[in-house]
Amino acid sequence: MHVLITGGTGFIGSRLALACRAQGRRVTVLGQTNTAAEAENIAELTAASIRVVNASVTDGAALAEAMQGVELVFHLAAAQHEMNVPDAHFRAVNVEGSRNVLESAIRHGVRRVVHGSTIGVYGSADGVIDEHTSCRPDNIYGVTKLEAERLALSFGDRIEVVAARIPEIYGPGDRRLLKLFRAIERRKFVNIGRGENLHHPMYVDDLTAALLVLARHPEAPGNVFLLAGKEAVTTNEMVAAVAAAVGAPAPRVRLPLAPLLGLATLMELTLRPLGIQPPLHRRRMDFFRKSFSLRPTRAAALGILPQTGFREGARATAAWYQAAGLLPPIAGASPDGGRPVRIPQTPRAATLMVPAVDPALDEALTAKMEPFDSFWEAPADIERGYRTFAAFYRYNYLRHLPTDRAADVLVISCGPGYFVNLLRQQGYTNVVGIDSFPDKVAHAVRRGLDCRVARAFGFLTAGGPWDAIIAEQELNHLTKDEILRFLTLCREKLRDGGTLIVHAINGAHPIVGSESRWGNFDHYNAWTQYSLHQALEHTGYREIQVFPLNLYVFWTNPLNYVALAWDTLTRVFFRFCFKMVGKTNALFSKKIGAVGRKRDRG
Secondary structure, eight states: OEEEEETTTSHHHHHHHHHHHHTTOEEEEEEOOOSHHHHHHHHHHHHTTOEEEEOOTTOHHHHHHHTTTOOEEEEOOOOOSOOSOOHHHHIIIIIIHHHHHHHHHHHTTOOEEEEEEEGGGGTTOOEEEOTTSOOOOOSHHHHHHHHHHHHHHHTTTTSEEEEEEEOOEESTTOOTTHHHHHHHHTTOOOEESOSOOEEOOEEHHHHHHHHHHHHHOTTOTTOEEEOOOSOOEEHHHHHHHHHHHHTOOOOOOEEOHHHHHHHHHHHHHHHGGGTOOOSSOGGGGHHHHOOEEEOOHHHHHTTOOOOOOHHHHHHHHHHHHHHTTSSOOOTTOOTTSSSOOOOOOOTTHHHHTOOOOOTTHHHHOSOOSSOTTSOOOOOSSHHHHHHHHHHHHHHHTGGGSOSOTTOEEEEESOTTTHHHHHHHHTTOOEEEEEESOHHHHHHHHHTTOOEEEOOHHHHHHHSOOEEEEEEOSOGGGSOHHHHHHHHHHHHHHEEEEEEEEEEEEBTTOTTTHHHHHHSSTTOOOOBOHHHHHHHHHHTTOEEEEEEEOOOOOOTTOHHHHHHHHHHHHHHHHHHHHHHHTTOOOOOOSSEEEEEEEOOOOO
8 A cells, every 4th residue: 555644744643654564565755955954854754665755745846746546544744833924824735735635535536545633622721621622713824724624524425535633642753852952961941830730642553553543444434533642641741751761850949830830921922022932931831731631432432442551652762762873871771671671881080081972062063164073075066976975985985985886884973965976876875964054955865865963962972883984074074082082983983894984184285284284263263183093092093094185186187186296296295394303194185084994892
């Protein structure tokens, strides 16, 4: 069966797409790349052989392309959290976008559409909520989602339609609850009010199972199904479960609700007329004051019975955050409460005096304008760079890589994926690229490259082992302390015999060395042949080679031969001058590279 999932680049849509693919279904997702998380999801979907159409449901032509051969549609795309957009935007996406999906599905012979609605249609209702509770949406999102739900059901005489009212969803892949997990893990969370109000979240795996039932059950079409998690939990229970999951004590500080709610109201009334977004507003207080539980009677009648309680789901969510480098790992504990989590240890730390690695270092890296974990040298013509940079990498780096084309290779600061693309052309089958800028990664994803939005230290800490690690950004974008941490972490994550390739600006170049060091605010050091070798040896690497990076590798351009000849002459001259003052440095290229290997045995 061929399945289409709109909104498939988001949290829920991407998890559903992977679940469908795991069942052997052919899957197409239609969605957009507006956030770093969506870019990461696209990379994961592409790696699972899921087709991605990067477009909105307002794009009729893209919808028609995505609908080809589809039998089942999960319509999850929606405008929800957008700020500072007119109400017309919500209506265009949520209502007219739904109309586009339904009409296109009918034209292409789709059998069933499962329409993703929301508990937001109930507005501020509290107490026990079921399918018969009156719908009183209190914001434009809820209003347009209710209109879309009713519109979808009105198509029931032409196509099978099922509406699912989806509650708050959490689990691996979710970023919405990350702030709560981080605040509790960092001991910065403050309880407000008595904490006895109820929430009824649903674990993502339980949701995907429920949607798959609604996609196939013969009694589902024409009905609205409220979905819910296994249990309702109080705010106190929710906070305690998260604290246990992240290995932190339950927060003890508690402030009264009423004064803060009054302050939030005052800020809204005074700041919003001035065009200022209030730092505290009543909607932000909903977590501490709204109280409801869900009674999904219709879903239960179809056998939809969620299996995951919040405490169990919180452990799995925390484990995913830790694996993704979004939370630090817990020493002596594990997501399942049993086996201890293995915390990567810095090899030879006691003798090398290298600081312990902390994935939170990504947040504190000194370089901000040109960060270390993002590639910055791409030309204005991004597509042209796949050819020009390939020539540079082929000449300078390729000979240092493992000959085994099945080797696990990590490219840090991959940018648009120039090096990853070259390695794929060379037959390497297990290459992953990471970069912290989603706009750059999006270019790689569109070419089908396995490139992901991620920070260097966090990704390295959570992943591995690797046969080769290549850093495309220059080491001089790190301070000395950060460099030692990075080199040590890379060595920890290499297999025995694995290869690290790095490069940096050459401070020994008499003409441009000084300018390269001081000409960029985010350059904190310059290197020589000796100092680069010294840093790698200090952090435990063996078989170290430091080599010049040749910029003149475009052999079809006759001017490059002239430049290469001049460059050779100047290097000979510099070498002579250095010898005259007792210096042995032999490398005078603008940049220098280095390769080191991990040798723990033999």
